[in-house]
Amino acid sequence: xxxPPAWRIHVLILVLPVPLAxxxxxxxxxxxxxxxxxxxxxxxxxxxxxxxxxxWIDARSTSAYQAGHIPGxxxxxxxxxxxxxxxxxxxxxxxxPVVVYCGDAGCQASxxxxxxxxxxxxxxxxxxxxxxxxWKRERR
Amino acid sequence: MKHLLFAIPAIMIFPAFPAALPGTGLEWARxxxxxxxxxxxESVKVAFPFENKGNDTVEILSIHTDCGCTGAELKERVxxxxxxxxxxxxxxxxxxxxxxxxxxxxxxDAGPEPVLLVLETRIPEAxxxxxxxxxxxxxxxxxxxxxxxxxxxELEIKHLKIKSRETWLATEVExxxxxxxxxxxxxxxxxxxxxxxxLGVEATFEDGRTATLPAFILVHGD
Numbered sequence: 001x002x003x004p005p006a007w008r009i010h011v012l013i014l015v016l017p018v019p020l021a022x023x024x025x026x027x028x029x030x031x032x033x034x035x036x037x038x039x040x041x042x043x044x045x046x047x048x049x050x051x052x053x054x055x056w057i058d059a060r061s062t063s064a065y066q067a068g069h070i071p072g073x074x075x076x077x078x079x080x081x082x083x084x085x086x087x088x089x090x091x092x093x094x095x096x097p098v099v100v101y102c103g104d105a106g107c108q109a110s111x112x113x114x115x116x117x118x119x120x121x122x123x124x125x126x127x128x129x130x131x132x133x134x135w136k137r138e139r140r
Numbered sequence: 141m142k143h144l145l146f147a148i149p150a151i152m153i154f155p156a157f158p159a160a161l162p163g164t165g166l167e168w169a170r171x172x173x174x175x176x177x178x179x180x181x182e183s184v185k186v187a188f189p190f191e192n193k194g195n196d197t198v199e200i201l202s203i204h205t206d207c208g209c210t211g212a213e214l215k216e217r218v219x220x221x222x223x224x225x226x227x228x229x230x231x232x233x234x235x236x237x238x239x240x241x242x243x244x245x246x247x248x249d250a251g252p253e254p255v256l257l258v259l260e261t262r263i264p265e266a267x268x269x270x271x272x273x274x275x276x277x278x279x280x281x282x283x284x285x286x287x288x289x290x291x292x293x294e295l296e297i298k299h300l301k302i303k304s305r306e307t308w309l310a311t312e313v314e315x316x317x318x319x320x321x322x323x324x325x326x327x328x329x330x331x332x333x334x335x336x337x338x339l340g341v342e343a344t345f346e347d348g349r350t351a352t353l354p355a356f357i358l359v360h361g362d
Contacts, residue, residue: 061208079209081235082338082354089336089358094277107206108241115238120273120356 040114042126044138047099055092057100059113060132064103070135076100076113085120092122101128101135165198165250166190166219172258179264179293180351182233188257189226192219194250203227204245209234210259212244229259237263266351267291269341274326278360282328287355289322295345296320302355303340309357311339319346326357334361 056073102109169189244257296319310327
C-alpha cells in the first residue's frame with residue numbers, strides 16, 4: 001500500500017467534522033425567545049385600572065411626605081432605609097404590585113428605591129410616571 | 141479656499157474654551173463631576189469652580205439641592221469681574237448604595253436660566269448580606285434559616301455581631317472564613333400575624349471602623 005495522495009488527506013480533514021457538526025446542531029436546545037425587559041414605569045390612570053390596589057411607596061423626604069402624599073402611601077427613602085423598610089413589608093404580600101413615586105418627572109429617588117426593593121426580592125415594582133406632581137394633576 | 145483655510149484653525153480652537161453657560165455670566169470649569177466612592181466611605185465633596193469673565197458683577201441668588209443628603213457651600217455670593225470662586229457640594233451617603241445622581245441648581249442675577257451642577261457616583265455596599273430579605277410564606281411554620289455575610293476588600297472584619305431587640309428571633313453567628321465570610325442563623329419562635337423587622341449586622345474592621353447593614357425579616361400572616 002502506497003501513501004495516499006495529499007489532496008485526499010485535505011478532503012478528509014474538511015469532510016470529517018461535518019457529521020460531528022450536524023450532530024451537535026441536532027442536540028442544541030430550541031432557541032429561547034428573548035423579550036425586551038419591562039421598563040417598570042406606570043402612569044396614574046393605568047395604575048387606577050388594576051384589579052389589585054397597589055402598595056404606594058413615597059420615596060421623597062419625610063417632610064415632603066408629611067406635607068402631603070397619595071392616600072395610604074408608605075414612606076420609604078434611602079436616607080432612613082433600615083428603619084423604614086419594615087413598615088413597607090408589613091403592608092406587602094406576595095403578588096401585590098408596588099408603585100414608587102417621588103416629586104416629579106425629573107426626580108431620581110423613585111428609581112433608586114424601586115431598584116433596592118427589587119434587590120430585596122419584592123416584585124412587581126413600578127415607578128410612577130411623573131411622580132407626585134402627576135398624581136395631583138390627574139386626581140384633581 | 142482662503143476662507144476655508146482660516147476657518148479650520150478657528151473650528152479647532154473654539155472647543156478649547158469652555159463657554160459661559162446661558163444667562164449666568166459665569167464661566168464654569170465643569171458642571172458635571174463623576175467621582176468614585178470606596179467601601180466604608182461616608183460622603184464625597186466636590187468643587188465646581190467658576191470665574192466671572194464678564195464686565196459686570198454677578199450675584200448668586202440661590203443654590204438649591206435636590207436632596208436633603210446634599211449640601212452646597214459658597215464663600216462669596218457677589219462675584220466681581222475677573223474674580224474666581226467655587227461651589228462645594230457635599231453628598232452624605234447615609235444608607236444609599238448603587239448609582240447616585242445629585243443635582244444642585246444655581247441661579248444668578250445674570251439671567252433667568254439656572255445652571256445645573258451634577259454630581260454622580262456609585263456607592264459600593266460596605267459588605268454583602270445575602271439574602272437581604274428572609275421570608276416565611278403564609279402558612280409556613282417558621283423554621284431555621286441562614287444568611288451569609290461576605291466582605292472582599294483589603295481590611296478584614298475583626299468582629300461581627302447582630303443588633304436585635306426581637307425576643308422571638310434568636311440569632312447565631314458562625315465564621316466560615318476568618319475576616320471574610322460569616323453565616324448567621326435565624327431561629328424564630330412561633331409568632332402571630334404579619335411581622336417585619338430589620339436586624340442590624342454590625343461589622344467592626346481591623347482599623348476600628350464599623351459599618352452596619354440591615355438584614356430584613358418578614359413573616360407573612362395567614
